[in-house]
Amino acid sequence: MPDIRKVKRRIKGVQNIAKITRAMEMIAASKMRKAQERGLAGRPYSEKIEQVIADLAALPDIGLQHPLLQRRPVEKIAVVHITPDRGLCGGLNANLNRRLGSFILEQENPVRVVAVGRKGRDFAVRSGSDMTAEFIQMGDQPAFLDTIPISHIVIDDYSNRVIDMVYISYAQFISTMVQKPVMKQLLPVEPAVIPRGENVDYIYEPGAEVVLGGLLPRFVEMEIYHAVLEAIASEQSARMVAMRNATDSASELIGDLTLLYNKARQEAITKELLDITGGVAALE
Amino acid sequence: MSSLKLDIVTAERVVYSEDVDVVIAPGVEGQLGILPHHAPLMTILQAGELVVRRGAEEDTLAISGGFLEVRPDRVIVLADSAERAGEIDVDRAEAAKKRAEQRLMGKPAEIDTAMVEAALRRAMARLTVAEKIKRRRKL
Numbered sequence: 292m293p294d295i296r297k298v299k300r301r302i303k304g305v306q307n308i309a310k311i312t313r314a315m316e317m318i319a320a321s322k323m324r325k326a327q328e329r330g331l332a333g334r335p336y337s338e339k340i341e342q343v344i345a346d347l348a349a350l351p352d353i354g355l356q357h358p359l360l361q362r363r364p365v366e367k368i369a370v371v372h373i374t375p376d377r378g379l380c381g382g383l384n385a386n387l388n389r390r391l392g393s394f395i396l397e398q399e400n401p402v403r404v405v406a407v408g409r410k411g412r413d414f415a416v417r418s419g420s421d422m423t424a425e426f427i428q429m430g431d432q433p434a435f436l437d438t439i440p441i442s443h444i445v446i447d448d449y450s451n452r453v454i455d456m457v458y459i460s461y462a463q464f465i466s467t468m469v470q471k472p473v474m475k476q477l478l479p480v481e482p483a484v485i486p487r488g489e490n491v492d493y494i495y496e497p498g499a500e501v502v503l504g505g506l507l508p509r510f511v512e513m514e515i516y517h518a519v520l521e522a523i524a525s526e527q528s529a530r531m532v533a534m535r536n537a538t539d540s541a542s543e544l545i546g547d548l549t550l551l552y553n554k555a556r557q558e559a560i561t562k563e564l565l566d567i568t569g570g571v572a573a574l575e
Numbered sequence: 576m577s578s579l580k581l582d583i584v585t586a587e588r589v590v591y592s593e594d595v596d597v598v599i600a601p602g603v604e605g606q607l608g609i610l611p612h613h614a615p616l617m618t619i620l621q622a623g624e625l626v627v628r629r630g631a632e633e634d635t636l637a638i639s640g641g642f643l644e645v646r647p648d649r650v651i652v653l654a655d656s657a658e659r660a661g662e663i664d665v666d667r668a669e670a671a672k673k674r675a676e677q678r679l680m681g682k683p684a685e686i687d688t689a690m691v692e693a694a695l696r697r698a699m700a701r702l703t704v705a706e707k708i709k710r711r712r713k714l
Binding site for chain 2: 336343501513
C-alpha cells in the first residue's frame with residue numbers, strides 16, 4: 292500500500308509544477324506574438340531594399356562588381372548560428388545544434404562559427420568548433436542596433452577575404468507547432484531576380500555603385516536582424532508547445548495520483564473498520 | 576491636384592505613411608525638394624531634417640542617414656533611423672552632441688573622425704527638429 296502522506300506531497304508538487312508550466316506557456320505565447328509583430332513591421336524595409344538591389348545588380352556596368360556580390364573559390368566558410376539562450380523549449384536546441392554539426396561534417400572546407408545565443412555557443416565550445424565570436428543574452432526583444440555587430444563581423448571578414456562564404460543557421464518559424472532548422476546562404480548576396488520591363492530607369496545620386504555599396508551592408512544587417520527575430524518567434528512557440536505538453540502531462544499525473552490517493556485512503560479506512568469490528572467480535 | 580505618397584520606413588517599423596505635396600530631404604549632395612512627377616531617382620541621404628508639406632501643414636522628422644527612392648507618384652525613404660519631432664529624446668541627443676564635440680576637440684588622430692562627425696550630425700539633426708517644433712508651439 293502506498294504511503295498516503297507521500298502521495299499527497301507528490302500531488303502538491305506536481306500541482307506546483309503545473310502552475311509554473313502554465314505561466315511559462317502564457318509568457319511564451321505573448322513573447323512569440325511580439326516577435327512576430329516586430330518581424331512584420333520591418334517587412335516593407337527589407338522588401339524595398341531587396342528590390343533596389345535586384346535593380347542595381349541587373350545593371351550591366353556594375354552588376355556583380357561589389358565585393359559582397361562577388362563569388363570566389365571557397366576556402367573557408369563561416370556560419371552565423373542563431374540559437375536561444377535558454378532551454379525548456381522541447382527539441383529545438385538539439386535540432387539546431389545537430390543541423391550545425393552535420394553541416395560542418397559535410398563540408399570539405401574548414402567552418403568557423405559565429406555563435407548567437409548561449410545554447411549554440413555551448414555546443415560550439417563542446418564540439419571544439421572554431422568559434423570567431425559569440426553574442427549571448429540578447430534578450431527577447433533585441434533592437435536592430437543590437438544585431439548590427441553580428442553583421443559587421445561577417446561583412447568585415449568577408450571583405451578582407453578571411454572567409455569566402457557565409458551561411459546563417461536559425462530556426463525557421465513555419466507555424467506555432469513547427470519550427471525547422473534552416474541553413475541559408477548570406478554572403479555572397481544573391482540578388483533576387485525581378486522580371487524586367489517593370490523597372491524604371493533611375494537617376495542614381497551620387498552614383499549607382501555608391502548607392503549599391505551603401506545598400507548591400509544594410510541588406511545583410513537586415514537579413515540577420517530578421518533571422519534573429521524569427522529565431523525568437525520559433526524559440527517562444529517551441530517553448531509554448533513544450534510547456535503546454537508539460538501542463539497536460541502534469542494534469543494527467545495529478546489525476547492518476549489523486550485516484551491512487553483516494554484508493555489508499557479508502558483502503559486505510561476499511562482496514563481500520565475491520566480492526567474495530569474484529570476487536571468488538573473478539574470481545575463478545 | 577496630384578500628390579505624392581510618402582513612406583518612411585526603418586528596419587523596425589513604418590514611421591510615416593501619408594499623401595503629401597512636397598518632400599524636402601537631406602541628400603548627400605545637398606537638400607532636395609521633391610514635387611509630384613519628379614523623375615525617378617535613387618539617392619543616399621545624410622543625417623538631417625526631412626520636411627514634409629501637406630497643404631498648409633508642415634511635418635518635420637529627424638533622420639540619421641538612409642536612402643531615398645523617388646517615383647513619379649511615390650517617395651520611399653529607407654532610413655537608418657527616423658523620428659517624428661515629438662519622439663525625439665532631447666537629453667540624449669544633447670549628450671551625444673557634447674560627446675562628439677569633445678572627441679573632435681580632443682585627439683583627432685586617435686579617433687575615427689568620420690564616424691564622430693556622423694554622430695555629431697545625427698545629434699544636431701535631432702536637436703534642430705526638436706527645437707523647431709518647440710518654437711512653433713510657443714507662437
